[in-house]
Amino acid sequence: MSIPVNARHASAYRARDVPAPLQVTDGVWAVPVPLRGSPLGFITVFLIETPEGLVLIDAGYEHPSCWESFTRSVAEIGHDLAAVQLVLLTHNHPDHVGFADRVRAASGARVVMGRDDDFSHQNRVRGGGFLVQLGRALEQTGAPREVIDGMYGDAIGVARHSESLDLDLAPERDSEHVLGDVTILGLHTPGHTYGHTVYVDTSRGVVFTGDTMMAEGPTQLAIPSLPGDDPAGDLLRSLDRIRDLEVEIACPAHQFPYRDIAARADELKAFHQAELDTVERLLRTHDSAWEIVPHLKRTKPWEELGTGTKRFALIHTLSLILGVTR
Ligand SMILES: [Zn+2]
Numbered sequence: 001m002s003i004p005v006n007a008r009h010a011s012a013y014r015a016r017d018v019p020a021p022l023q024v025t026d027g028v029w030a031v032p033v034p035l036r037g038s039p040l041g042f043i044t045v046f047l048i049e050t051p052e053g054l055v056l057i058d059a060g061y062e063h064p065s066c067w068e069s070f071t072r073s074v075a076e077i078g079h080d081l082a083a084v085q086l087v088l089l090t091h092n093h094p095d096h097v098g099f100a101d102r103v104r105a106a107s108g109a110r111v112v113m114g115r116d117d118d119f120s121h122q123n124r125v126r127g128g129g130f131l132v133q134l135g136r137a138l139e140q141t142g143a144p145r146e147v148i149d150g151m152y153g154d155a156i157g158v159a160r161h162s163e164s165l166d167l168d169l170a171p172e173r174d175s176e177h178v179l180g181d182v183t184i185l186g187l188h189t190p191g192h193t194y195g196h197t198v199y200v201d202t203s204r205g206v207v208f209t210g211d212t213m214m215a216e217g218p219t220q221l222a223i224p225s226l227p228g229d230d231p232a233g234d235l236l237r238s239l240d241r242i243r244d245l246e247v248e249i250a251c252p253a254h255q256f257p258y259r260d261i262a263a264r265a266d267e268l269k270a271f272h273q274a275e276l277d278t279v280e281r282l283l284r285t286h287d288s289a290w291e292i293v294p295h296l297k298r299t300k301p302w303e304e305l306g307t308g309t310k311r312f313a314l315i316h317t318l319s320l321i322l323g324v325t326r
């Protein structure tokens, strides 16, 4: 069980409320932004104070309600949007990149994200963006045609997001951002996506973990769409990297900030390693992700999951299979 940094943030998450903005530690603010209609409830973006202005970690969902909530919260904690110098995006999912363009327009900030999550890069090396990759992966799951078509159709709505976001900087791997006496390291930590990056405020001992290491629950694995893709192996290595940072506080994009990062990294690694072991065993008597997915442990039985959740589970299972068969 993770130790919350702030009990109010954790209890709001458990009560399915959106907490008000709050200080995580000196100079670091958590700004929860509501995600209406999403089971996640809210995403937390973070503001870091530096002598040269503000750094924003992640940028919510592209919806007027998110933008309004975000700008109201920034004013509430006494900051000015125009002071944002840098927008550091952990990864290219719609709930993380939504208003990056708007922040850049309001402040002139530079927008940064890992190169492998940049869709123009993906178009070149993966032959297309999210839907192309999803379609290619679904074909490998062994699911019946009508299931594949249903899952693909269901994903079209959420796929339309900042595939056109222009980045000012797209580091291939790690990066370093110096603003006065504040240094923020970007660490390439793939697994949830191929370009996923966690950011470390080295002087304050805080790591912003995006969707790679939340306070509780598993990490969703990336869509495998090219030969050689191994999101499960990537994730295990990324968790080692985060554990070995020896920093105090983890700030994930969902749920709540927590302490004792090493214990959490080990717990999450053990969970995914157990999943890999289960899949390895099931592969002796089952042939495909579609046959295996109902047997994996989740919060609800397979039959009770909605189309979107089933799609996530099926892709996750395909990634686990690649993790044990490669
Ligand atoms: Zn994500």
Ligand SMILES: [Zn+2]
Binding pocket: 093, 095, 096, 211, 253, 254
């Ligand atoms: Zn997310």
